Amino acid sequence: MNSLQIRLDKKKLERAAYVLKSVAHPIRISIIDLLEQRERLSVSELQEALQIEQSLLSHHLTNMRDKGVLDTKREGKNVYYFLTDTTISHIIDCINGCRNF
Template sequence: MKIRELEPEKLEQAANMLKAIAHPMRIAILGYLEDGKKLTVTEIHELLKIEQSTTSHHLGILKDKGVLSSKREGKNTYYYLKHCSLSNIVDCISNCTQG
């Protein structure tokens, strides 16, 4: 499907998802969740080396805009990419910033 074929509400949703991703820490989060990985807030905050509350804030934004989903298992909540094709964005960014 081509972008010009998307309905206005789908374009708005796509723009909101891209806005949510457009932050260095959020791009990093997507990178850690590639390949179907599921991580907890604690695991992500340890990988990013930032405060857990800051990590939760970024995860909340990504979840609110439809980039991430979460699943509760026992006392842990696991975050993962809502659409596995979102990892293509990380690949694209990586390719575009080389050189």
């Protein structure tokens, strides 16, 4: 009988768990999906697309930025958000590929 073993590096597992915890909310996954479609978006563009209150959006954006999932760039009066690591967008691909969701 073959013995079972964990096939993933411990650091990769820890990083995956950290990232998944930080985006484990429908709004946050939607933000990732929107930023996958466009390289960067302003708060007003995200708010328009998500149709949620600005305070709720700011809460999610701040949390994702604090966790290192998003970063910002200021241009004039606008602050633009972008993904720090585009490999996180594979989560969206996995969700879309799963028939049971």
